[in-house]
Amino acid sequence: MAGLEDLYREIILDHYRTPRNKGELETPPAHRTEGFNPLCGDEIVVYIDTDDNGLVSDIKIGGQGCSISQSSASMMSMAVKGKTVDEARQITSAFKRLMSIHETNVGGDGSEAEADDFDEIDADIDLGDLEALQGVVKFPTRIKCATLAWNTLSQAFDEIAEDS
Amino acid sequence: MAGLEDLYREIILDHYRTPRNKGELETPPAHRTEGFNPLCGDEIVVYIDTDDNGLVSDIKIGGQGCSISQSSASMMSMAVKGKTVDEARQITSAFKRLMSIHETNVGGDGSEAEADDFDEIDADIDLGDLEALQGVVKFPTRIKCATLAWNTLSQAFDEIAEDS
C-alpha cells in the first residue's frame, strides 16, 4: 500500500500553501478557460496570454481545489510560462503520460492515454518539480485532480487556435 | 403441486374445442370491444347487443387464444346472454373474485381484487360451468387468461354506458 508521503511530497504541499501565478489576467487580451472535475467539484480557471512569437507570455491560475489539483496547477504555470505553445503542449503530453497509468480505469474523461513508457518517450522533457506528482498514480481517484489544470490548459490552447 | 387435470377439466376442453357463441355481430347496432393479454398475445373480441330492457340480447366472441381464455370466453357468453347488464356485472364480479386469489401477485392489470371469501359473498350467484375454472388459481400466470374475456366485457359495458 502506498503511504501518504508518496502522495503529499513536501514540494506539493509547498505549492499548495504558496501557489505560484495565482490570480487573474484581464480578458481580453488574455484568454480565460474554466475546467471542472465533475467528481469532486474542483474548479480551475486558466488565464493565458500568448504573444506574437507564440510564447506563453503570461499565465495566471484561479479556482479552488485540493492540494493535488492546486499544486499541479501552480507547477504547471511555472513549467509553461515563457515557453512556446508547442513546447507547452509537449510538456502537457509528457505530464499526462506520467499520470496515465491508471487513468483509463477511473473513467469519465474520454482520455485515451495508455501506459506508455514514460522515460522512453519523454527522456528529453524535463518536468522538474512536476515529477513529485508521480506518486499520484498510486491513488487512481486522485489522478484527475492532478490532470485537471492540464486538461484546462489544453482546452485553452485549442480555443486560442480556433479563435485565431 | 397442482396437476394438469386441475387446470384442464373436461368441460374446459369441451368449450375450447366447441366454443359457444363464436362469431361476430353487425356493428352497429352491436357494440364491439377488443381485449389483449399483453403477456401472451391472446386477443378477445366481444360483440354485444343490449335491448331496451337492459338485457344482453346477443353476444358473440371473436379472437384467438389458449384453451383457458377461449373456454372462459365461451362460458361467459352463455352465462350473460339473456341476463340484464346488472346481473352480468354481478356475475363478472363473482367470477373475478373466484380468480382473485393470486391476481395481485402476477401484476400488471391494476386489479385490486383481494382474496375475499368467495362463498360468503357470492353464495347466491350460480356460476355453473364456470366453477370448472377454479383450478386456474393454482396456476397464477394463467389467471389472466381466464379473466381476459371478463375484463373485455366490463370494458364493453363501460363503453356502452358512456355512449348512451
Place this chain on the structure above:
Amino acid sequence: MSTPTLDVAAIRKDFPILSQVQDGKRLVFLDSAASSQHPTQVLDAMNDIYLHSYANVHRGVYQLAERATSAYESARDSVARFIGAPDPNEVIFTKNATEAINLVAQSWGRQNLKPGDAIVLTLMEHHANIVPWQMIAAELDCEIRWVPVTDEGELDLTDLDQLLDGAKVFAFTSMSNVLGTINPVARLTQAARAAGAISVVDACQSVPHFSTDVAELGADFIAFSAHKMLGPSGIGVLWGKKDLLDAMPPFLGGGGMILNVTTEGFTADGVPGKFEAGTPPIVEAVGLGAAVDYLENIGMDLIRQHEVELTAYAMRTLTERVGDDLLIMGPSEPAARGGVLSLSLADVHAHDVSQVLDEHAVCIRPGHHCAKPLMRRFDVNATARASVYIYNDIDDIDALADALVAARDFFSL
C-alpha cells in the same frame, strides 16, 4: 435505560464487509448517504433467486418463471407496504432515483408543461432533482424558481407562496444529502397543492432512515433508490398517485409496456407495466424487497432514534476533539436533521481530508455531493461528508474524530 436501543453489535454481524480490516485497522464506513452496505439477508435473497428460481418475469408459464414473477411482484408489495402506498401498482421500479425523477419530468412534464410555466426547486437539491427539470424547462421554455436556503441550512419559506404562485411543479428533497436538513414535507406538499402544482419529493435520504407514509406526506410523486437502504445497485423506485400515473404517457417504449403493437402504432399497458419497458431489474427488486423486510424487522422508529443519538454524539465529540478548526454545516439541533455531517476542516481541502482519513480506514466522501448550487450558496467547493446508518456506533465516531485530528496535524494547521 429502559427505552429500547438498537443492537448495533448484532446488526454488524449481518454485514460481512464491515468486519474487514484495512491496513490493520477496523473499517469505519461512514458513507451510507452515498450508498449503503448489504446484510447477508439481502445477498442471500438475491442468490436464492439466481440459484433456484431465475427466469424472465411476466411471460413464462413454467415454474421457474412463475416463482421469479411472484418474487418480483412480492417485492413491489413489500415496497408499497413500506411507504404506505394504497396500491402496489403505484410502485414503479426504475433503475435508480434519478431515472424516477426524469420519468416524471419527461412523461408528466411533456404532457402538462407549457412555455412560460414555472417549476419550483430548492437550492438544496441534488443534481438528480435539478438537471431533469432544467432539461425539460429548456425544451419547453419553462421558468425555474428557487426556494432559498438560510445560513442554518434550512429552507427559507418566507416567500414560498409567491414562488409557488402559478407554478406547475414543486420538486424538493425530503432531506438534504449535504446538510442533513429534514424538510417539512407535508407542509410543502400542501403549499404546492394549494397553488395547483404537483409535488415531486426526492425521498432518497429519508426513506432509508425514517418511516415513510405517502398519504401523510401528501406528495404526488416520491423517488428513492434501493442502494441507499441496504438494497442492491441497479434499482430505484418511483411512487406516484394512481390517477396521475394513469394519465401520463409512457416514458420508455418496448416489451412489457404495451397492450398491443401494430405497424401503425402501439397501445400502452396500464401501470405499473406502462413505465417498466424491457426486462426489469428482477433480482434487484427481490433484493430491495429483502432490504425492506430487514429494515421493517428492526423498526424504522428505532433506526431514527439511533441515528439521532449517534448524530448528537458525533456533533459533540467532533467539536470537542477537533475544535474551532472544524465547521459542521447544517442545523445545529441533532433531532432536526438526519445522520449526515458535512465537515470543513479549516483550509484543508475535503479531498485531502478524505485521503488522510482513508489511511485510518475511515471512509467518508469529499466533494460537491451532486449539489453544486447549494455549495455555491455556502461558498464552498467541497465538503467532507460523514454519514451514519444502522451499522455505525460510537466507536466509528471516535475513529472519525481521531482521524480528523490526524488530518489536521498532517497538514499542520
Place this chain on the structure above:
Amino acid sequence: MSTPTLDVAAIRKDFPILSQVQDGKRLVFLDSAASSQHPTQVLDAMNDIYLHSYANVHRGVYQLAERATSAYESARDSVARFIGAPDPNEVIFTKNATEAINLVAQSWGRQNLKPGDAIVLTLMEHHANIVPWQMIAAELDCEIRWVPVTDEGELDLTDLDQLLDGAKVFAFTSMSNVLGTINPVARLTQAARAAGAISVVDACQSVPHFSTDVAELGADFIAFSAHKMLGPSGIGVLWGKKDLLDAMPPFLGGGGMILNVTTEGFTADGVPGKFEAGTPPIVEAVGLGAAVDYLENIGMDLIRQHEVELTAYAMRTLTERVGDDLLIMGPSEPAARGGVLSLSLADVHAHDVSQVLDEHAVCIRPGHHCAKPLMRRFDVNATARASVYIYNDIDDIDALADALVAARDFFSL
C-alpha cells in the same frame, strides 16, 4: 471427431440452477432467448464486490470506493474488448437493451429527426426496436417504413434501396428472437450508410451467441442486455461510435452526467458519463464483466458451433418424433439461424403446450415474444419457443421431444 466440441457436462457444473429436480424430473431449461442462467463465476464476482469492495463509484477517495470504481470500469473495458469497440468510453451501461434503444431514439432522434423524415424498421423487430421509434416518430411526425419478411422468415431485401431512400435511421435486429433468422448485418449497415442513414442494431440475440466485432458489423449503434448472456438482470449496453455519442445531447439528467450545474443551467460531461445519470448498476456491471470473461474463456466460435449442432439435432429430432403436427418457423437451414425454435403444434395453443411441457420440467416460452407485427405477418397469435445456449445438450432436446409428444397426446389430436 477431431474438431473440438463444447464440454457441456463441465459447463453445467457451473450452473447450479440446472441441477434442480422438478417433480422428480431433470430441469430442462430452454428459454435462454428470454433470459439466460448464471454460472457461479458470475455470482461469485458480484458477491465478492458486495462482501469486500462495495461503495458508490466515481466519487470516493477511500479504498472500497476505489476498488468498486475500478471493478466497474474494468467491466467496461471487458465489454469493449468483447465487442471489438475501439474505445471503452463508447460503451454506455444502461438498465437494459430497451433503454439503450430508447436513448438513441430520443437523444439522437430529437436532435436529428425532422417532420417527414423516414425511419426504416423490419417486420421481424422486437417491440424494443419498434415502440421507441413509434414514440419519437409520433412526437416529431416522422414516417416509419417496414422491410418485409419472406415466408422462409428472412428479410425481403428486394426493395431495400427504395425503403432507405431519404431515410435517416435504419434500425434492425441482428437475429430474430422468434424465427432465429440471422440477418446480414454488415450488408444492411452498408446500405444504411450509402443512403445516409444511421444504423441501429438490436444485437440482443447475437452478442450472447456469436463473436461480435462492431467494426466488422459497420453499425453506428448496437444494443444488448446482460441477462441474455449469463449476466445479471438490471444492466444493458449501448455501444455507439464516439463521434455520434459526443454530438448527442444527454438523455437522463442527474448526478454523474455533468461537468457543472448552476441555477442557470448545466454543462454535460463527456461520454460515457453523459449517458450514465445517477448511480449506475455497479455490481451488475461487474457481473456482466465476469459473464464476458466466462464466454471468452469458452470461445464464441465454439459456442456458435455447439448451437448450430444442437439446432440441427433439434430440427431433425422434433420433426421425426412429432411429425406433421409440428411446424418450425424460420429458415430451414440450421447454419443460417440461431438456436431459437418457434414451434406450432397443430391447433394446440402455445400457452397450453407450455403448460404441459412444464409438467415435464421443460421450460419454454409461449406468446408473441414481443414481436406482434411479425406474428401478424405469419398470422399466428402465439408460438411455443424453445431456445438453447451453452448449457443445453441433446438430452434436453430429447426431453423436449418427449414432452411435445405428450402435449399432443394430452390434447388428443
